[in-house]
Amino acid sequence: QxxxxxxxxxxxxxxxxxxxxxxxxxxxxxxxxxxxxxxxxxxxxxxLPLKLSVPIMLGGILSSLAIGAAYLRIDGSLEQEPSKEAKEAASDVESRGVLIGAGFIAGESILGVLIAVLIVLNINLDQIFGIHELSQFFSLVFFAWFVGVFVWLATRALPDGGNLGKEIFTTATHSIKK
Incomplete structure (x- = not known):
């Protein structure tokens, strides 16, 4: 850059x-x-390099699925133009997602500064915290958990009464068919 x-x-x-x-x-x-x-x-x-482009793309896909789930929960269908209520619910989900994402980015930045301070002070993180690299499998499991928590937090703005997993699956299926 x-x-x-x-x-x-x-x-x-x-x-x-x-x-x-x-x-x-x-x-x-x-x-x-x-x-x-x-x-x-x-x-x-x-x-941007692929390691930065892929998370941005995944975030866009998650946003699309969460907004589609909002439309589906309010209107019951994805075939017609979303109602005003569905658009408001989708806007709430999107706002929550942006806020949560900004919080995660800020937290990552603060942690980066903390790690930089520890490195400057020549503190060995492995000895103090017992930190070792996770295997790729555990990293993937953590990432899936992280995505699940993110989607769950963002969609808490939706009214009760739906099955979020089913709604996201239906939205994904509908998007693929389009």
Whole structure:
């Protein structure tokens, strides 16, 4: 990221900009706009490494499923345009999801600062906390649990009386059929 910004600044001030790449990016943006596709989403997908793009994509999928579950719980169907009440419930779910996500990001940032302080103080985390790398299986189990808690917290704004798992499955099936 720093190299990209450095190249842009250097190109602007020194006149050493890679113009073919700039024109290629502009042409790609025009094509995406003509196809009614989100330019920034595609740009992020191109720019960010896969380890950052995949969580963003998964977050978008989770958001879509949770909003679809809100529509399904209120209206009982996904076939017609959502009612005003369903749109309000979906907006509540989306707001809660954004707030929870922002909290997780802030918590991760605070933990990153704490770990940096411990590293600067030359404190060995393995000896103090007994921290070892988890196997990939346990990491996957934790991630699934984390996603479940996130969806559960975000959808608590929905009225009672539905089966969230079934609603998310129905929403996913409906989206795949579309």
């Amino acid at each position: 720093a190299e990209l910004i450095g190249a842009i600044v250097k190109g602007a001030f020194v006149g050493d900009m890679n113009l073919p790449m700039v024109f290629l990016g502009a042409a790609l943006a025009v094509v995406l706009i003509r196809l009614s596709m989100p330019v920034m989403s595609v740009a992020i997908g191109i720019y």
